[in-house]
Amino acid sequence: MKSHFAALLSAASLTASAWAQPLPTSIHISAPGSSSDRGGIRAARATPMGRQVLRNGLRVLVNESPQEDIVALELLVQVGAMEESTPVIGIEQIMQELLTERIRLADDGSDRIEDCAATLKVTPELDYMRISMVSTRGDFPMLLTAVADALKKKPLGEVELEKVRKEIIPNLESPQGALSELYDIFRQTFYRYHPYRRSGRLAEGLLERLRAHQVQEFMDQFYVSNRIIVSISGRVDRTEAVKWVEDRFGSIPQKEVKNLDVSWDPKPIEKEVFLTGGGQLGWLFVGFPAPPGPSRDYVSMRLINAVLGEGLSSRLFTEIREKRSLCYELGSMYPVLRGPSHFLTYTVTKPEQVWPARKQMLIEIERLKKDGVTALELEESKRKVIGAYWQERETNSGRAFQAALGELLGLGYEFDSQYMRILESVSANEVKEVARRYLDNATLIVARPRGIFYWDL
Numbered sequence: 001m002k003s004h005f006a007a008l009l010s011a012a013s014l015t016a017s018a019w020a021q022p023l024p025t026s027i028h029i030s031a032p033g034s035s036s037d038r039g040g041i042r043a044a045r046a047t048p049m050g051r052q053v054l055r056n057g058l059r060v061l062v063n064e065s066p067q068e069d070i071v072a073l074e075l076l077v078q079v080g081a082m083e084e085s086t087p088v089i090g091i092e093q094i095m096q097e098l099l100t101e102r103i104r105l106a107d108d109g110s111d112r113i114e115d116c117a118a119t120l121k122v123t124p125e126l127d128y129m130r131i132s133m134v135s136t137r138g139d140f141p142m143l144l145t146a147v148a149d150a151l152k153k154k155p156l157g158e159v160e161l162e163k164v165r166k167e168i169i170p171n172l173e174s175p176q177g178a179l180s181e182l183y184d185i186f187r188q189t190f191y192r193y194h195p196y197r198r199s200g201r202l203a204e205g206l207l208e209r210l211r212a213h214q215v216q217e218f219m220d221q222f223y224v225s226n227r228i229i230v231s232i233s234g235r236v237d238r239t240e241a242v243k244w245v246e247d248r249f250g251s252i253p254q255k256e257v258k259n260l261d262v263s264w265d266p267k268p269i270e271k272e273v274f275l276t277g278g279g280q281l282g283w284l285f286v287g288f289p290a291p292p293g294p295s296r297d298y299v300s301m302r303l304i305n306a307v308l309g310e311g312l313s314s315r316l317f318t319e320i321r322e323k324r325s326l327c328y329e330l331g332s333m334y335p336v337l338r339g340p341s342h343f344l345t346y347t348v349t350k351p352e353q354v355w356p357a358r359k360q361m362l363i364e365i366e367r368l369k370k371d372g373v374t375a376l377e378l379e380e381s382k383r384k385v386i387g388a389y390w391q392e393r394e395t396n397s398g399r400a401f402q403a404a405l406g407e408l409l410g411l412g413y414e415f416d417s418q419y420m421r422i423l424e425s426v427s428a429n430e431v432k433e434v435a436r437r438y439l440d441n442a443t444l445i446v447a448r449p450r451g452i453f454y455w456d457l
Helices: 002-011 091-104 140-152 158-173 178-191 204-209 210-223 238-249 300-310 316-322 351-370 375-392 396-408 415-423 428-438
Strands: 050-053 059-064 070-076 117-122 129-135 228-234 272-279 283-291 331-333 340-347 443-449
Touching: 050 443, 059 238, 059 396, 070 140, 070 396, 091 117, 091 129, 091 158, 091 210, 129 140, 129 396, 140 238, 158 204, 178 272, 178 283, 178 340, 178 443, 204 375, 228 238, 228 340, 228 396, 283 351, 283 428, 300 316, 300 331, 300 340, 300 351, 300 375, 300 415, 300 428, 316 331, 316 351, 340 351, 351 428, 375 396, 375 415, 375 428, 396 415
Parallel strands: 059 228, 272 443
Antiparallel strands: 050 059, 070 129, 070 228, 117 129, 283 340, 283 443, 331 340
């Protein structure tokens, strides 16, 4: 691992964009239609999200937003790290390529996404597979059919699987980059035997051994109707959109959903990992247990993330970079997960400044646990979170995704509208109590250039 990491560390560039928010950014396409072509839309403006469950258990969420001739689809399948086991660990990377090819390619071999000037992205996440698509209203029914056919098409043969292999293998050989590599090491150390420890990267040996019938069996088991959420937002009629989904997805069978309940102790046996490599930079990751998305503590931890690591006014930026010049870059992240999550702070600095930066970072976290936040600081942090909230919902894709994610997490699609009320009600005392409850027992990852003696005090 060290020799591979050395190459990554040497080649890595210092870019803030590599640490974007954990929720994927949405896509926005503007393609105004003529005023005479309203496609039977009843509403003159966006209406609240509506929910309907089909006979086969598939959940449909529809938001009418007729301002533009655009329709966004967010389809989430509840399948991820929790559902993978030997010999199919990493299979979601195969599913990503398989679904992308099936949706894109028409029977004549043409690229239907490109021909329609639409956008498509298939993304495996720790808790779900995400299919994101944006198109004009006129093209949407045809492309929705393609998505449904990609999920229903059977059987998967060795020829199709071999084509997927050829597409994936070049990606397996390309380096991840130091940030991604270190984040994988952090998760392996932090989660240990929990499924979330997996990086999601498929081993080439497994890819070669995997047979088509194993992939098909995985699809038959988990790509079923009662694990699927179809969320649509844009210039559609709600009744018509539900009928579109029912006609195309209604034949997908359902199966009993057995959610894996993995016991997890947040106190790692190995709490500190030290790595050496090439390059000139020092890297510091400090992570803590954090509540899952469905937890009552989620919103308070989101505020803690804003207080400590989001923006130029955050405590870590102010104290570590601005006042003491101990780093080039820093920040924090808090992914929204169905299971146990993590609050992670990171610092990129000079090798000899890693330990002073670590010391100051822990001081700031202890200060938050002891003294909490001021009324002004709490108000500013709420404004940060509110700003991010509305930014995520600026587009039809964002609105569709956030509603679908709330439904998948068990919070319900209406949680999206309740979020602001809950956020406003969080008190400074609640923030302090949540900080005390979770910000303990740090997991530390340090990476620095080799060949240098570091006097860490």
